[in-house]
Amino acid sequence: xxxxxxxxxxxxxxxxxxxxxxxxxxxxxxxxxxxxxxxxxxxxxxxxxxxxxxxxxxxxxxxxxxxxxxxxxxxxxxxxxxxxxxxxxxxxxxxxxxxxxxxxxxxxxxxxxxxxxxxxxxxxxxxxxxxxxxxxxxxxxxxx
Amino acid sequence: xxxxxxxxxxxxxxxxxxxxxxxxxxxxxxxxxxxxxxxxxxxxxxxxxxxxxxxxxxxxxxxxxxxxxxxxxxxxxxxxxxxxxxxxxxxxxxxxxxxxxxxxxxxxxxxxxxxxxxxxxx
Numbered sequence: 001x002x003x004x005x006x007x008x009x010x011x012x013x014x015x016x017x018x019x020x021x022x023x024x025x026x027x028x029x030x031x032x033x034x035x036x037x038x039x040x041x042x043x044x045x046x047x048x049x050x051x052x053x054x055x056x057x058x059x060x061x062x063x064x065x066x067x068x069x070x071x072x073x074x075x076x077x078x079x080x081x082x083x084x085x086x087x088x089x090x091x092x093x094x095x096x097x098x099x100x101x102x103x104x105x106x107x108x109x110x111x112x113x114x115x116x117x118x119x120x121x122x123x124x125x126x127x128x129x130x131x132x133x134x135x136x137x138x139x140x141x142x143x144x
Numbered sequence: 145x146x147x148x149x150x151x152x153x154x155x156x157x158x159x160x161x162x163x164x165x166x167x168x169x170x171x172x173x174x175x176x177x178x179x180x181x182x183x184x185x186x187x188x189x190x191x192x193x194x195x196x197x198x199x200x201x202x203x204x205x206x207x208x209x210x211x212x213x214x215x216x217x218x219x220x221x222x223x224x225x226x227x228x229x230x231x232x233x234x235x236x237x238x239x240x241x242x243x244x245x246x247x248x249x250x251x252x253x254x255x256x257x258x259x260x261x262x263x264x265x266x
Contacts, residue, residue: 044165048199105204111236112232
């Protein structure tokens with residue numbers, strides 16, 4: 001069992017950093033290229049949501065990325081913020097739903113996260129921040 | 145993210161390379177929109193050959209540009225996508241309105257045919 005926890009400011013340039021960190025940690029499990037890309041994309045979406053929505057562009061917010069890896073190659077990823085929180089979670093999770101259409105957001109963030117991981121859970125409330133947790137079961141490693 | 149433009153006869157080709165995420169989308173959007181105006185483009189071809197990462201922010205950029213070109217009576221094309229980027233665009237239904245082409249040539253051919261039809265109708 002391995003674990004990492006990373007905290008960084010809600011600046012959009014940190015989205016790439018979060019992706020790279022998640023990939024570096026996941027690499028310890030020797031995932032396939034596809035699995036790695038899926039993990040990076042899911043993390044990118046979650047972190048972007050925190051930057052854009054949770055903190056609404058405020059760059060001094062703190063975002064926490066946590067990853068846990070179990071011996072059975074189960075990967076748990078969570079992205080947490082102490083931003084404004086989500087009022088209606090099912091609505092937020094609807095494909096194409098967005099509150100930032102004028103910023104050209106596609107409303108597909110949660111949909112992408114759900115597609116690229118096996119399970120996703122969102123815990124949030126107005127004024128109480130948000131925690132998105134994703135589970136991804138990596139495939140077995142080929143032994144030569 | 146790096147972006148290079150090529151413009152000819154109202155057709156603007158934007159060659160992107162790097163990572164297309166929320167952070168770079170903001171930059172790309174402005175530069176592409178400005179180029180559409182500068183070159184008076186009616187057709188926009190996004191060449192995604194060098195795009196090595198994209199998340200849903202990329203969907204927003206493409207759709208935003210599509211809305212712009214639609215207003216001008218034009219069209220947006222995407223060429224040279226990696227399988228992965230393709231998957232995300234497909235998932236969001238982008239290809240139901242934006243055209244996916246296998247090559248620059250194919251896109252240009254489509255545009256030429258469209259122009260021919262318009263000339264006949266005029």
